[in-house]
Amino acid sequence: MQGMMIARAKELLQDGTVNRVLGWQAGEFAYDITPAVFETAEELDAGFVYNAFCGNNLSKYLIKETKKDGKVLVFLKPCDTYSFNQLLTEHRFDREKVYAIGIPCEGKTSGEMLKAKGVSGITGIDEDGDSITVHTVYGDQGFNRSDVLEERCLTCKSKKHVAYDELIGEDGEVLDSHRFDMVAKLEAMTPDERFAFWRSQLSKCIRCNACRNVCPACSCEKCVFDNPESGIAQKAAADSFEENMFQIIRAFHVAGRCTDCGECSRA
Amino acid sequence: MLEVANIREQCSWIHKDKATATEKAIILGRAAIAKVQLNAPLTAGESPVVKRALVIGGGIAGIQTALDIAEAGFDVDIVEKQPTIGGKMAQIDKTFPTLDCAACILTPKMVECSQNEKVHIYAYSEVEEVKGFVGNFTVKIKKKARYVDENKCTGCGDCTTKCPMKNVPNEFNLGLDTRRAVYIPFAQAVPKVATIDPNYCNMLKNGKCGLCAKVCGAGAIDYKQKDQYIEEQYGAIVVATGYNPIKLDKFEEFGYSLSKDVVTSLELERLMNAAGPTGGTLLRPSDGKHPHTIVFVQCVGSRDTSGCGKPYCSKICCMYTAKHAMLIREKYPDTEVYVFYIDVRTPGKNFDEFYRRAVEQYGVHYIKGMVGKVAPRANGKIMVQASDLLMDEQLHIEADLVVLAAAIEPDKSARPLATMLTASMDTNDFFTEAHPKLRPVESPTAGIFLSGVCQGPKDIPETVSQASAAAAKVIGLLVKDKLTTNPCVAHCNELMCNGCSSCERVCPYGAITYSDKEFRMPDRTTQLRRVASVNPAVCQGCGACTVACPSGAMDLNGFSNSQIMAEVDAICQK
Known part of the structure; x- marks a missing residue:
């Protein structure tokens, strides 16, 4: 290819x-x-x-x-x-x-996925259908x-x-992706459970802005998080919840424009 | 700087619990204080006014509005989709409550329109596109091909007698008789020029015939004529698109499609008109005989919540039915006339006296109750089954003619037009007025005015008064050289604008446009960027764009994003 x-x-x-x-x-x-x-x-x-x-x-x-x-x-x-x-x-x-x-x-x-499988010293990768061969300084490994x-x-x-x-190559089909399974699970939660779930998810955020920088929907000339006049610009958070707000505000900003490319999860 | 914490309407008037209401009042005060600190001076802008008006629709409403505007010295154009102006009133025989002949009072006004040098008539034309805003509309008008040169045609009518296509349903007489493929709708048409109907003309369809071109002394026939597009600027637009009776095919019980002798009231107008298909003698459409028993049914499709008809009262039917009944009893005293009604509504000057005269002086049988079934018989009679609610009995009347007072509905062209004008409509497709009591002839969209039935059912006197009222409003607008615009409008911070069009898509007034502008970048290069700009003359300050904008480039004067956030903070503060 x-x-x-x-x-x-x-x-x-x-x-x-x-x-x-x-x-x-x-x-x-x-x-x-x-x-x-x-x-x-x-x-x-x-x-x-x-x-x-x-x-x-x-x-x-x-x-x-x-x-x-x-x-x-x-x-x-x-x-x-x-x-x-x-x-x-x-x-x-x-x-x-x-x-x-x-x-x-x-x-x-x-690299992260492979490292989690114990692979190190990666020098290259080859793919052939369902199998992937990872070249390392210690020899090849198949997955x-x-x-x-x-x-x-x-x-x-x-x-x-x-x-x-x-x-180049053949065009494929739209897949039945089950990508809303997690939404169904969220909807089944009680409000308290859901709140706890999101607090736990959002607590992972270190506000490095990588998700924003990589996101195709986040392409504003001047991001609200970089604009002191917006009132939500980057600054030292007063408490942990304020930090969480970054993700919530971003979610609202890309709602309706996000195409689910998943770049944010990769970043 | 001024901010108002409205603790009367928004607090003390609506809450019963004094303690919590006091708390709320304090919070409202706090929010207003937070907002006032961020207030900035507001300055109103100005926009110029084009001193020309457009009237869409050339019925009595449009005619009256145009004449009144012209009287004040302003140019005014009428766009009428039919070949002639005149509208529904031209089809009506007599008018209530004075019983004077409709044509006799309408046609002089039509002629006045054509003679007044301030009035320009675009007949057989339609509005294609509307751009711009109050004081400054640009309208594209499609002048449909008549295949007759309006400037050459003298209206002699030679072509209309020689055309071999004789069996074209005559829409002016509601299909009760026929016309030729080349026609002048009626004798007093304005402009009085012939029109070739491309659906029936053999020359246009198959390239064979050409007879009208041969007989035309003026050489006005032009089979190669094309639709023309005209672009014109206007300061104000008046909508006067009028109405039509509803189709009655959903009302099987009244047998409209089963018998020719079940007619609508508008058809009866033509049947009684001296210029109509019967020359003014009331004859049955089926066999041309005099009807001796006539049944009128009121509220056919009006005040109908079943879904077949219209939920509203059509307002004019009670009066014109009384007029019909009275005229028939006057002219043909040997005729029995029955009127079935839900109730008789006659609000208007001399209206109730008129109705009382029909009942008391002319002996019309008014029966409270609805007709259940109208069934044509093989012998030509029509069986009418009805209930008399006051006597509590079933009636069976053998009638010769049944007249249905069909509900009226706004013309079908009104809805696409409303979209073009960004003027609002109600669920029944009537244009909504800016205020039902205090601004009844203005649309909420600035510069758009309403005249006649397009705004709601009304009779001729009321239509004419509204038409003049709309004209007065238009004149009030056109005499101004400049308009002061609302200062509380949105504006765009071009440095932050992405050019994404989110704001343009949500703007209900079409106030936002995009253009490419050059920007100097920090590295001293220039860059072409697509950025939004708000037309302050069109923006109504609703703020939809400010929340749609992903980067916060859109902001509203007087209600800025930071002010609203400050208010929210003040409210949430403990």
């Missing part, structure tokens, strides 16, 4: 359809993938990766990339295309300046994909792309 994507990206750069490619590259570690922009065939060969670690939703980066001159090529997994459309309805980027290629996704894993999937991928809502200019 990675080879096909690089080849197609080179073609599009070559014939002038696009000026830049938005993709992924490895960070300090092989599992430490970050979004990256490539401008030449050489850069693509040297850095472009697409593997089971490439969970990042690239659609949010289009806001910045389309501000530049020329056209940008972006690779979108099925769930990313939902955010792509949402950003489009909010006029956050210019569709004319984007060439979108839909790519298949069988579900992503992460069932379903055992190491990220939480958000366990309830994957769709393998179908809702926006693209072309597809």
Whole structure:
């Protein structure tokens, strides 16, 4: 897949359809993938990766990339295309300046998931259907994909792309994802139980703002949490409940605009 | 700076428990103090006024409004979807309570419209699009193709007698007779020009015929004419879209679709009119014989909560039924006339006297009770089964003609128009007035005024007074050079605006528009960004945008986000 994507990206750069490619590259570690922009065939060969670690939703980066001159090529997994459309309805980027290629996704894993399974010294990853091979400095280790999937991928809502200019590979179907099972459980709780549940969940928040920064729905020019005039800006919390309010306010801000891409849970 | 803590209406008047009410009063005071500290001076803006009015609908309401506006010296356009102005009143025979002929009092006004240089009539035209706001509307008008050049046609009518397509139902006579494919609706039509009906014209349908073009001395026929679009600016818009009788196919018990001799009251108007299909002699539509027993049924579909009809009273039926009954007894004294009613409502100057005359002087049989069944017989008679509630008995009347006083409903074009105008309507599709008692001819949407039945059922005298009232309001608006706008409007902090359109989508008044603007970025580059701006002349200060805005870029003057938060904090404070 990675080879096909690089080849197609080179073609599009070559014939002038696009000026830049938005993709992924490895960070300090092989599992430490970050979004990256490539401008030449050489850069693509040297850095472009697409593997089971490439969970990042690239659609949010289009806001910045389309501000530049020329056209940008972006690779979108099925769930990313939902955010792509949402950003489009909010006029956050210019569709004319984007060439979108839909790519298949069988579900992503992460360094954390593998480390929890006792893997260390990761140098690379390969996938083949349901099996995943992790290369480490201590040799290869095989896994069932379903055992190491990220939480958000366990309830994957769709393998179908809702926006693209072309597809690499086959398009899938919208899945029966059971993603509302947890909602049903929440609704079945008594108000006290629910309150306790949320207090416990929200107490995990250290207010690092990573969820906001990665969220495609959180793309405001100036976030209310960075705006002292909003009255809810970042400041030392007076008590633990005030800290919890961050998540509650954010939930209201993205309500109706969240496409359930799960980036926040990954961050 | 001023804030009011309303402890009368919002506290002392509504609570019985003095102790808790006092506590609430203190809290309300605290909230007002918190708010006043954040108050900022409010300044009202100004917007210019285009000195031209648009009247939508050319019935008596639209005509009267247009004439009154023109009288004050302002240009006014009438848009009428039919080929001629005149509306329903042109179809009516006589008017209550004076029994003068409708055409005799209406047609001079129609002519006045066409002769007044301040009035421009767009007949056979419809409003396609409305943009803008009070004082500054831009309206796109679709002038439908007549296939006749209005400027050349002299209205001689030669084409209408030569056209071979003879069997086109004549809508002016409610289908009781026929017209040709090229027609002038009636003799006094304004503008008096012919119109070709594209649904029936053989030339337009199949390219064969062309007879009207041959006989036309003026060379006015133009089969290639296309719909034209005109864009015009207006300071005020008056809605005068009028009404129609409801369809009666849901009322099987009255047999409207079973017999030609069961007619609606408006059809009876045509049957009694000298210019109607029978030349003014009342004859049965089925066999052309004189009817000797006539049954009137009132409230057909009015005050009907069963779901078939309308829940409201159509208001005019009691009076016109009395008029019909009286005219028939006057002209044909050998006719027995029965009127079935729920109750007779005659509020209006000289109205009750009029009804009493029908009963006492003309001997019309008024029977309290509803008709249960109307059944046509093979011998041409119509059996009417009804109950007389006062005598507590069942009646069986063998009638020759049954007249149904069908409920009236707003014209079907009113709802899409309301959407275009962002004017509100009630569940029955009548336009709502800004205040039912104190602002009855204005829509809540600034610059939109209401005239005639589009606002609620009313008779001609009431329609004309409302039409003049609407004109007075329009004149009051048009004489101003500038409008002062409400200072409590929303504004957008462009530096924070994402351009997401959330506010535009929730704005009920269409006050928000987007444009691309250049911004200087911290790194000294410039960037083109899509940002919202609020038109202060249109914004009504409802604040919907301020809560829809994800970044808090939208704020409301006088009720800013920080003020509301301060109030909430003050209320929650122990």
